[in-house]
Amino acid sequence: MAADFNWAVGGEAGDGIDSTGKIFAQALSRAGRHVFTSKDFASRIRGGYTAYKVRTSVDKVQSVVDRLDVLIALTPRTIEENLDELHEGSVIIYDGERTTMQDVEIPEEMIGLDVPLKSLAEEAGGAIMRNVVALGAACEVAEFPIENLDSALEKRFKDKGQKLVDNNKEAARAGQSYVADEYDHEFDYDLETTDEDYVLLNGDEAIGMGAIAAGCRFYAGYPITPATDVMTYLTGRIERYGGHVVQAEDELSAINMALGAARGGARAMTATSGPGIDLMTETFGLIATSETPLVICNVMRSGPSTGMPTKQEQGDLNQMLYGGHGEVPRFVLAPTTIDECFWKTVEAFNLAEKYQLPVYLTADLSMAVTEQTFSPETFDMDEVEVDRGNVVDETTIDDHTSESGGFQPHEITDDGISPRAFPGTADGAHMSTGLEHDEQGRRTEDTEMRVAQVDKRNRKVETAREREDWSPREFGDEDADDLVITWGSNEGALAEAVEILDDEGQDVRVLSVPYIFPRPDLSADVEAAETTVVVECNEQGQFADLVEHDVLERVDRVNKYNGVRYKADELAAEIKSTLEAGAEA
Amino acid sequence: MSSDIRFTDFKSDKQPTWCPGCGDFGTMNGMMKALAETGNDPDNTFVVAGIGCSGKIGTYMHSYALHGVHGRALPVGTGVKMARPDIEVMVAGGDGDGYSIGAGHFVHAVRRNVDMTYVVMDNRIYGLTKGQASPTSREDFETSTSPEGPKQPPVNPHALALASGATFIAQSFSSDALRHQEIIQEAIEHDGFGFVNVYSPCVTFNDVDTYDYFRDSLVDLKEADHDPTSREDAKDVILDNEKEHQGVIYKDESSVPYHEQHGVDEDMSVIPDGAPEGATDLVREFY
Numbered sequence: 001m002a003a004d005f006n007w008a009v010g011g012e013a014g015d016g017i018d019s020t021g022k023i024f025a026q027a028l029s030r031a032g033r034h035v036f037t038s039k040d041f042a043s044r045i046r047g048g049y050t051a052y053k054v055r056t057s058v059d060k061v062q063s064v065v066d067r068l069d070v071l072i073a074l075t076p077r078t079i080e081e082n083l084d085e086l087h088e089g090s091v092i093i094y095d096g097e098r099t100t101m102q103d104v105e106i107p108e109e110m111i112g113l114d115v116p117l118k119s120l121a122e123e124a125g126g127a128i129m130r131n132v133v134a135l136g137a138a139c140e141v142a143e144f145p146i147e148n149l150d151s152a153l154e155k156r157f158k159d160k161g162q163k164l165v166d167n168n169k170e171a172a173r174a175g176q177s178y179v180a181d182e183y184d185h186e187f188d189y190d191l192e193t194t195d196e197d198y199v200l201l202n203g204d205e206a207i208g209m210g211a212i213a214a215g216c217r218f219y220a221g222y223p224i225t226p227a228t229d230v231m232t233y234l235t236g237r238i239e240r241y242g243g244h245v246v247q248a249e250d251e252l253s254a255i256n257m258a259l260g261a262a263r264g265g266a267r268a269m270t271a272t273s274g275p276g277i278d279l280m281t282e283t284f285g286l287i288a289t290s291e292t293p294l295v296i297c298n299v300m301r302s303g304p305s306t307g308m309p310t311k312q313e314q315g316d317l318n319q320m321l322y323g324g325h326g327e328v329p330r331f332v333l334a335p336t337t338i339d340e341c342f343w344k345t346v347e348a349f350n351l352a353e354k355y356q357l358p359v360y361l362t363a364d365l366s367m368a369v370t371e372q373t374f375s376p377e378t379f380d381m382d383e384v385e386v387d388r389g390n391v392v393d394e395t396t397i398d399d400h401t402s403e404s405g406g407f408q409p410h411e412i413t414d415d416g417i418s419p420r421a422f423p424g425t426a427d428g429a430h431m432s433t434g435l436e437h438d439e440q441g442r443r444t445e446d447t448e449m450r451v452a453q454v455d456k457r458n459r460k461v462e463t464a465r466e467r468e469d470w471s472p473r474e475f476g477d478e479d480a481d482d483l484v485i486t487w488g489s490n491e492g493a494l495a496e497a498v499e500i501l502d503d504e505g506q507d508v509r510v511l512s513v514p515y516i517f518p519r520p521d522l523s524a525d526v527e528a529a530e531t532t533v534v535v536e537c538n539e540q541g542q543f544a545d546l547v548e549h550d551v552l553e554r555v556d557r558v559n560k561y562n563g564v565r566y567k568a569d570e571l572a573a574e575i576k577s578t579l580e581a582g583a584e585a
Numbered sequence: 586m587s588s589d590i591r592f593t594d595f596k597s598d599k600q601p602t603w604c605p606g607c608g609d610f611g612t613m614n615g616m617m618k619a620l621a622e623t624g625n626d627p628d629n630t631f632v633v634a635g636i637g638c639s640g641k642i643g644t645y646m647h648s649y650a651l652h653g654v655h656g657r658a659l660p661v662g663t664g665v666k667m668a669r670p671d672i673e674v675m676v677a678g679g680d681g682d683g684y685s686i687g688a689g690h691f692v693h694a695v696r697r698n699v700d701m702t703y704v705v706m707d708n709r710i711y712g713l714t715k716g717q718a719s720p721t722s723r724e725d726f727e728t729s730t731s732p733e734g735p736k737q738p739p740v741n742p743h744a745l746a747l748a749s750g751a752t753f754i755a756q757s758f759s760s761d762a763l764r765h766q767e768i769i770q771e772a773i774e775h776d777g778f779g780f781v782n783v784y785s786p787c788v789t790f791n792d793v794d795t796y797d798y799f800r801d802s803l804v805d806l807k808e809a810d811h812d813p814t815s816r817e818d819a820k821d822v823i824l825d826n827e828k829e830h831q832g833v834i835y836k837d838e839s840s841v842p843y844h845e846q847h848g849v850d851e852d853m854s855v856i857p858d859g860a861p862e863g864a865t866d867l868v869r870e871f872y
Contacts, residue, residue, distance in 0.1 A: 199871035429647055
């Protein structure tokens with residue numbers, strides 16, 4: 001991989017950190033460079049500190065690393081928080097005129113650039129642009145053509161008028177010139193540009209875009225970190241495609257609104273995080289037993305209870321697989337990359353309607369709030385297919401009507417899939433209920449019908465196992481003795497970890513699994529491997545448990561639950577030591 | 586749809602298991618007659634029911650319907666109506682479903698003013714669980730779980746509705762068939778959230794709020810000096826603890842329903858076989 005460059009801006013919440021970071025990320029993307037961003041909402045000591053980090057290269061980047069080359073520090077704490085990532089020769093840009101930064105100590109082996117950000121911003125038209133001055137300074141350090149920054153500034157400020165755009169461009173140049181004039185230093189960086197076109201988006205946005213592409217027309221939700229971006233994305237966009245977003249009074253309401261819309265025949269969705277899933281679980285059994293297609297997106301964060309709301313974890317797997325009383329068929333899909341968030345959302349809607357059941361679509365915080373560059377063809381809308389399953393109309397409804405004349409929405413069929421009639425379809429009137437019911441949806445406690453309906457609902461899962469492709473994604477060395485299995489957002493870090501391991505002479509084969517239920521049978525793969533390691537961001541190894549359950553063989557586990565995602569270099573070391581320990585045993 | 590719809594078309598082939606004499610029979614008959622009278626038919630009607638004796642109504646009526654979980658009928662109705670503005674939506678539940686577990690949803694459904702009808706069968710008791718205090722039970726009403734009465738004032742649903750910005754508030758009595766039907770009909774025809782609390786006596790567990798009690802004490806607002814378009818008049822009726830009323834208590838004639846406020850007027854069940862036209866614009870936004 002070509003050399004990467006790691007940059008960050010950090011300060012207090014309210015310092016405009018997100019917006020500043022996004023502008024820089026967008027400038028890099030528009031210059032044809034790959035970008036991978038991450039956010040620190042860290043509160044290791046106390047609240048307030050926040051940072052936006054950007055890793056960039058001309059090659060694909062899909063992980064964060066433990067290295068920071070240039071840091072814009074608006075507070076002394078920003079430097080303290082990042083000491084373990086800063087290295088000899090790292091550049092720290094700060095404003096020595098700021099009261100809190102006057103006595104700041106820059107570690108000896110690093111280069112401190114004291115730039116009067118606020119004063120220069122005021123000269124350009126307003127103190128508020130001090131972060132843009134810092135961006136200009138960063139361009140000079142990184143030898144990154146400032147015209148690319150102009151383009152990002154135009155995108156960000158064009159709605160507020162040309163004057164503001166021009167002022168920002170001037171502010172950026174003031175920062176650039178200041179560094180060029182005051183610091184006679186050769187920095188080692190040279191951020192080359194390419195002619196590639198990239199789009200830059202995060203996992204929540206990819207899910208939202210996937211929903212619109214799939215024909216989702218109705219979204220009801222209640223704001224919760226880190227799922228809120230799905231709702232924010234859809235608001236103002238889904239309306240352009242005939243849809244609507246409702247902010248419900250709580251998650252109980254949100255899922256019931258989505259259920260209502262789905263019964264009305266719309267493709268409907270809600271998104272939340274673990275605490276919201278707790279509430280939605282109340283209605284989950286009703287959705288499943290009334291055979292209503294619904295997509296429920298769970299963007300996981302650290303739990304239990306309020307846990308660490310802005311931190312990474314993959315701890316809700318069992319909740320999604322087993323939540324709710326009674327035995328309830330469901331699918332659980334877990335995209336492993338940001339672009340897959342788009343495609344798996346489309347797939348979730350198709351699976352929900354083909355098999356008439358609730359589908360959990362789960363992402364995790366690291367993926368949801370991380371932005372990554374992709375070629376626009378990655379999201380080729382012509383490739384989107386919509387399959388609504390077995391929907392009847394006036395002409396076909398007679399084939400699914402009982403002798404007494406009632407439509408049969410729970411008809412017992414060989415594949416378990418019954419017909420659906422949307423309201424308004426003549427002679428299709430029927431009731432859906434959480435009570436056990438007969439083929440017409442009428443309450444029953446008849447023992448034979450009870451068994452027939454339970455079996456029918458479960459038969460849909462068996463049908464789906466046979467008809468759909470549940471394969472995992474494979475990479476690494478296919479002939480390697482050792483196997484690494486993962487799910488969710490760890491794939492990016494793992495892909496880079498494999499390269500590091502390869503350099504160190506350690507071959508591994510990797511299976512990244514986006515289907516939790518139904519899921520691929522990995523028995524042959526695990527049995528063929530000398531050692532199998534399952535990597536996930538939780539303490540109990542919830543996916544590892546599933547693998548052991550399927551394969552009837554013990555696997556090794558690499559788990560992380562301190563709230564921070566895996567980094568490629570860290571993960572490579574963890575896997576190596578686990579494999580070595582396995583070999584010794 | 587066809588104009589020869591009779592109210593019996595809204596009857597399912599399931600016989601109600603309500604106790605003989607239950608107020609819910611009259612409540613349901615009025616709903617079916619009002620639906621037929623307003624030109625609806627079972628195939629373009631969606632009934633959402635909650636849990637409790639009242640929740641069984643979805644089983645005994647014939648229409649598209651969902652019998653939901655306890656307390657969440659209003660959100661379901663909201664979703665149906667937003668997805669399908671062309672469908673007549675009627676939500677029905679009891680006083681426990683609506684004013685206890687579902688009270689939070691009630692306030693917000695009123696605020697949203699979605700164009701649907703909400704019928705609450707209020708018997709001031711929990712019947713299906715065999716006689717415990719409900720949120721509308723009297724303070725001194727003795728039950729198995731409140732031997733000396735709940736010792737809390739009952740919820741005043743009309744006051745809750747008025748305070749939340751309701752555009753239609755009414756009260757009917759299941760036994761006054763003609764007036765009950767008339768009031769439900771007016772709620773259906775109202776442009777917005779039509780809320781009707783129905784006194785629907787429980788003959789098995791409530792020996793206080795009986796047919797006789799309501800017959801003797803009800804004042805019909807139609808015959809009283811009451812202007813339903815006046816919030817002041819509505820307030821006086823709602824806060825009058827001395828009398829029981831029936832009739833339209835409040836009606837905002839300039840009500841603008843949710844779908845008009847928000848431009849939600851499409852049948853969302855109709856979508857293309859692939860991504861919607863112009864979907865590529867979404868990708869371009871990420872440049």
